[in-house]
Amino acid sequence: xxxxxxxxxxxxxxxxxxxxxxxxxxxxxxxxxxxxxxxxxxxxxxxxxxxxxxxxxxxxxxxxxxxxxxxxxxxxxxxxxxxxxxxxxxxxxxxxxxxxxxxxxxxxxxxxxxxxxxxxxxxxxxxxxxxxxxxxxxxxxxxxxxxxxxxxxxxxxxxxxxxxxxxxxxx
Numbered sequence: 001x002x003x004x005x006x007x008x009x010x011x012x013x014x015x016x017x018x019x020x021x022x023x024x025x026x027x028x029x030x031x032x033x034x035x036x037x038x039x040x041x042x043x044x045x046x047x048x049x050x051x052x053x054x055x056x057x058x059x060x061x062x063x064x065x066x067x068x069x070x071x072x073x074x075x076x077x078x079x080x081x082x083x084x085x086x087x088x089x090x091x092x093x094x095x096x097x098x099x100x101x102x103x104x105x106x107x108x109x110x111x112x113x114x115x116x117x118x119x120x121x122x123x124x125x126x127x128x129x130x131x132x133x134x135x136x137x138x139x140x141x142x143x144x145x146x147x148x149x150x151x152x153x154x155x156x157x158x159x160x161x162x163x164x165x166x167x168x169x170x171x
Contacts, residue, residue: 005081005082006112007112007113008046009043012109013037016106017033017037022097022099023099025153031147032106035147099154100154103154110140110143114140
């Protein structure tokens, strides 16, 4: 589930909003802030879909869908967990403080989220749900592209020659 799954919106938003603190360049701080904030909006969208799909289920539908274990713990509340039922944990995300490592992690995270949305689309037979999932999938692609641009910027900046000016009065 993209709400709290290993490649879901909760982890993405917290990853990016946490990584921004150690980014050395204002453009990268802004990039992570923008995308992290957008991911919070995606979290709301996914939570809304889950709520709308489950709020009026009958006991028979709950059992037939294999939703009974979840229902016992959470009724139809939206809880951050993987599709397998494992609760979300911060251990599924990474923040290293290293510019290149974090941006590379972000590129991989966006691709894994895209794959998850692809898999949801394969299983969805609800056109309203599929439309939202296609939108979210498209945003993962845009985020991947933006993180690629951010990584290129970071590498260019890191490869710039450091120039030190001396003060003639100290000579």
